[in-house]
Amino acid sequence: MDDKPHILVCGAGSIGRRHIANLQRLGAPVIAWRERAELVGDLAREFGIDTVTNFEPALDAARAIVVATATDRHMPLALAAMRRGKPLFLEKPVSHDREDVDSLERLAAGQIVEIGCQLRAHPNLARLRRELGDGAVAGYRLAMGQRLDEWRPGSDYRAGYSAQSARGGGALSDLIHQIDLALWLFGPVRQVAAMLDRRGPLEIAGDDFSNLLLRHDSGVVGHIQLDMLAPAYRGEAEIVTADHIYRWSLRDGVLSRAQGDNVDVIDSTPETFQRNDLFLSHMRHFLARLDDPALPALCSLADGISALDIVLAARRSQAENRFVTLEKP
CATH class of the missing domain: 3.30.360.10 (Dihydrodipicolinate Reductase; domain 2)
Structure with missing residues (x-):
């Protein structure tokens, strides 16, 4: 695994793969988390990155996290990130219901969060x-x-x-x-x-x-x-x-x-x-916020909750x- 602090991408569907490719294009070290062990090799072959199934150690070692799983799986991963003070890029919608959203908002106060509304x-x-x-x-x-x-x-x-x-x-x-x-x-x-x-x-x-x-x-x-x-x-x-x-x-x-x-x-x-320019621009902004936390969110957690x-x-x-x-x- 690269010794540089990496961005942890959770989710390997079309949007997760897009974020991995864009992070690599922007020069950010990436590792991925997949819940199903039998699918771990797919991302390694496609992107040449480490892929893990043990979430907690990967999150602890990460500089930031991108949550791009199915919407009904967002909350546990996002909450874990906020409890560890990890900058979070959370795909839209924030969740499929209101359960745990208030807790996420409280934990996120003063932290870096972007919601993936790239338009x-x-x-x-x-x-x-x-x-x-x-x-x-x-x-x-x-x-x-x-x-x-x-x-x-x-x-x-x-x-x-x-x-x-x-x-x-x-x-x-x-x-x-x-x-x-x-x-x-x-x-x-x-x-x-x-x-x-x-x-x-x-x-x-x-x-x-x-x-x-x-x-x-x-x-x-x-x-x-x-x-x-x-x-x-x-x-x-x-x-x-x-x-x-x-x-x-x-x-x-x-x-x-x-x-x-x-x-x-x-x-x-x-x-x-190209359409991907929107995703690339938004991810570039998120990475810029890691270096300058004073930069405002393009789409904040409060916006996503609204x-x-x-x-x-x-x-x-x-x-x-x-x-x-x-x-x-």
Whole structure:
């Protein structure tokens, strides 16, 4: 094992492997933890790294930890990291329910935590946030989706947690990025109404087509649509203000601003831009925080918990067929 303090990556699915590759690209020593001993050799062959099955000693020796397991396995690993004072990069969503989340928040006070909502690193959206500033937003529409069986070619979508709402999957939880964007762009949410449906042909134990209405503390009302059945990938936003309509396409990497018949492209990604650039940028920021703890989180634990609370309020709204008002701390 490398004598340098390493980053411990927990989880070896598609997102765990992405984080391992990006950490190596950024020059960080990496080891991985896998719960199943028979799978340990896979990562060693793919990345040339040490892979362990004994979590506690690996965590004790680590400089920081990346938790990229199934969502319903997040809490024990994250809590262990916080109890040892280890900087934590925790994949979204924070968890599949509220159990132990308050304990995690208490333990994390004053510590380095990032939540993996990497769309905040998108240059188009950074420009959009500057454009909106403190201006009066009338309302917005956010959408994201694609057939779940197209997400990870070569794997059985039915076997993963993404196909199971109870484990933190389903469209509502797994595509929580758009909920996080709503919080980042428009501030805290006061009320939630949701219709969580199964509309597609895939074998998903949960919602595959979800619609949310959010009323923010500012009075702004927005619509979020998330799905696991769209035949083509989509990620888009439309924001209406008194002066302009802003439209953004994740697929095209284009942010436009319309007024009357005039439509101007105000930001676009270069041809070399790739989706992984978002993950790489967010991980680079996390590593920078290890050297400079005064740097703010790109997506804090408090932000991640706020998004989780909206998910849970949406499930309650669906169950009780009503608007749910979020409790304020």
